[in-house]
Amino acid sequence: MSASPAPSSSKRNDLSVLKSLLPYVWQFKYRVIAALACLVAAKVASVILPIFLKDIVDQLSVPATLMALPVAALLGYGFARLASSVFGELRDALFARVTQGSVRRIATQLFSHLFSLSLRFHMDRQTGGLSRDIERGTKGIGFLLNFTVFNILPTLLELSMVTGILMWRYDIRFAAVTLGTIGAYIIFTLLVTEKRMVYRRTMNSLDSKANSKAIDALLNYETVKYFGNETYEVSRYDRNLGEWADSAVKNQISLNLLNIGQGVIITVGVTLLLWLSASGVVSKTMTVGDVVLVSAYLTQLYAPLNFLGFVYREIKHSLADMDRMFGLLAQGQEVADHPDAHKLKSRQAEIVFEGVDFNYEDDRPILRNVSFSIPAGKTVAVVGSSGAGKSTLSKLLFRFYDVNGGAIRINGQDIRELTQASLRQHIGIVPQDTVLFNDTILYNIAYGNPLASQDEIIRAAQAARIHDFVLSLPKGYETLVGERGLKLSGGEKQRVAIARTILKDPPILVFDEATSALDTRTERAIQQELEQVARDRSTLMIAHRLSTIVNADEIIVLEHGSVLERGTHAQLLRLQGRYAQMWAMQQAGDEASLDV
The missing domain is CATH 3.40.50.300 (P-loop containing nucleotide triphosphate hydrolases)
Known part of the structure; x- marks a missing residue:
């Protein structure tokens, strides 16, 4: 069995990752529906803003003798801007519980699942790489949910509404240029990003490898010192980081090339739309307000469309990170309870x-x-x-x-x-190799029965002949034992283990x-x-x-x-x-x- 428990990306795809995530999100379905309603309301308000702006400009473009304050257009503009902001904040507030709640439930289930896996799995895995997979996966969930609801859906909705308005109010060429620009942008981004993903996956693998080796060396600090292999360990860590750095440089260069291509596509689209609107004014088929309207839509679309490329890239990265984490959840149990298993209840055991x-x-x-x-x-x-x-x-x-x-x-x-x-x-066990939690002596003894009273803990310590030693310490039972109990001698650790087992009874x-x-x-x-x-x-x-x-x-x-x-x-x-x-x-x- 390999050290990395997650199946390869070729065996799982983005759709399967999203299907794995959906049940956790849908537990908050009412919040999701309310947040989507606020999202739509905010985008409708945002899209009608330029229409009010056009009316204001057109009404202020008449001769001075006919000029009057466009009160309705100004009030409509202010209301639309306020509504866009308020509904956007409500959306964020409603969806915060969805994001954090989903992350919490997945992380808790994964933590529980890891304890249900067999000893063979835990003998094969490397703690450093495993912790990185979990950390990146949970962060990926938050990123995916937030940017899907806060960026992708709003941007696609806004693009649809803007395209519809351009087709309704102006020549079909405006909508054709807008859709052509969007289509070219999305296709280019998708194709290049897919090719870039190999660099990201390589970076993740090398990052986990380097972190695993580093943690392994630090956990075996004494052994490294015994054999004077500090330089060897640093050199090995540096080689792993060197491989990671090479992959990271390739990833950055490919990102720069992607940004250049996206910039070219956006610039061409913006220039064509401005050319069409300016030509309309010259031919008197469009007003200055129409130019302002088109320009406002262009400005409004440019930022999210440009950001959409970044979001898409990061979501693909998040899906790759989540792939490994959900792969852990998919890891089967070698030792599992039988469906009809029953509880053992006895104080006597043959x-x-x-x-x-x-x-x-x-x-x-x-x-x-x-x-x-x-x-x-x-x-x-x-x-x-x-x-x-x-x-x-x-x-x-x-x-x-x-x-x-x-x-x-x-x-x-x-x-x-x-x-x-x-x-x-x-069953209670006192193992040969006693490993303690990096906590107090009291905590480590009480681990045998977390509900035990202070007197019961002390009696167990006395039975294990460690009570007097603990009292001789400056902090007594509140003394920290260090990572894996390294601050205690082998005999002291073993007596803590004996006390812990006695307390379990x-x-x-x-x-x-x-x-x-x-x-x-x-x-x-x-x-x-x-x-x-x-x-x-x-x-x-x-x-x-x-x-x-x-x-x-x-x-x-x-x-x-x-x-x-x-x-x-x-x-x-x-x-x-x-x-x-x-x-x-x-x-x-x-x-x-x-x-x-």
Whole structure:
């Protein structure tokens, strides 16, 4: 799977993007209808302005002896100008909720959808590029809606009305020149802009790539420093920006050529219309007021028509940006709830792994016919060498992935028949690699149960043996832990994770190397607390240090994804197999460390 989840533009077109957007906009249909009504009223008022101006000029062009103040024309002109302004502002006010509401709902749905996607998707994607796709897509929605309603529709409506007035009042040549100019302008803009879009798409791709690499390097700041690769990372970032800059220059040059062509077309059209109106005055078939009327329409049309080119280009850019964002929404769920899935409700849980097969890739099997059970309230530990598939068991139990063969059952129910939310609500995990939010210690502990009281949070911290440490900090529980918890040591982060899980109070516990980052003294103290917490709960312990699982009700030894040995600690030692070898090696290592 590629790093970018969105399908290519060739697979989705502008029409499909607009169809995806329409349901969100139509949720505000009454506001949309009211805004369109104001739009029409504002444009009607705008188009009749030059007619009042013509009447004023004609009435003021008579000999001085016959001159009178054109009160009606002046009042009509003032009313039309005021109406155009007022209805325009009302349109903007009404449509603001449509634009912002649509952006909010799409962004919220997309954020929720990303959490529903499988762990495989999130392992493949790059956060920097993904965030850019979302940011550009949501901005594109606002731009598309605003400029469609505020610029494209008003301009097209105004062009239609002006053309009709020119055909009604004057020679058909006026309307023909106007329509010919508009047609040539639109066709030229469309053809050139379509060719320019390849530069925009390339810029987006290179921008996302550069941003992804930069964020990846910053997230791995310590690793970069460890190996002294600052220059390498800066050079790589600069190369990516260089490619982006080359594409941006080509994009700018093509934009300049487009503007030149548009300027030529507009200039030719304006000149022809002025020529026709001036000729009419000379031949006495038109008045000076008619020239003013045509000139006013030309001036009125020139700005929006010239702006229409910019709007069209930007809307095409927005559609390209939205294409990637809606592509994320179209990303299918690898692990989805069954339509008839039901909620898990139990404080006692018997867990059974029944002939489980699993592989991340077709040619790389991870688990082969793994079977074991965790009786309600009992503790089962899984040990084995790196890559044996130990941590995969917890991912399958959480349904981050679905098994390829066999089944995992809780209280006799296949977990694929349960809702994922209720399943995960029943499981608490302390992972080996603890990642914290860039917030306070209080927030990170309370994440286990956001509704917990302050006293419950403190009791959980005390059980995880971190309460005294927190109180020793200047800001106590309000201490910020930094990006990914980097301001805390590995042991401190792990104790926060333990407190968080204790606060969640689930009937099923998973300890994935839960004390691997702790010193021996702290490990022994917390191990006692973990055993106390695990009492009367179904517990899966994934361990590297065998000393932490000697009291487990059963120990499973995994080797190359298969169950090699099983039994209690004493039984496995008597067996003199793989577990006994691992125990002997670790005991020798502990003794050696004590001698140092």
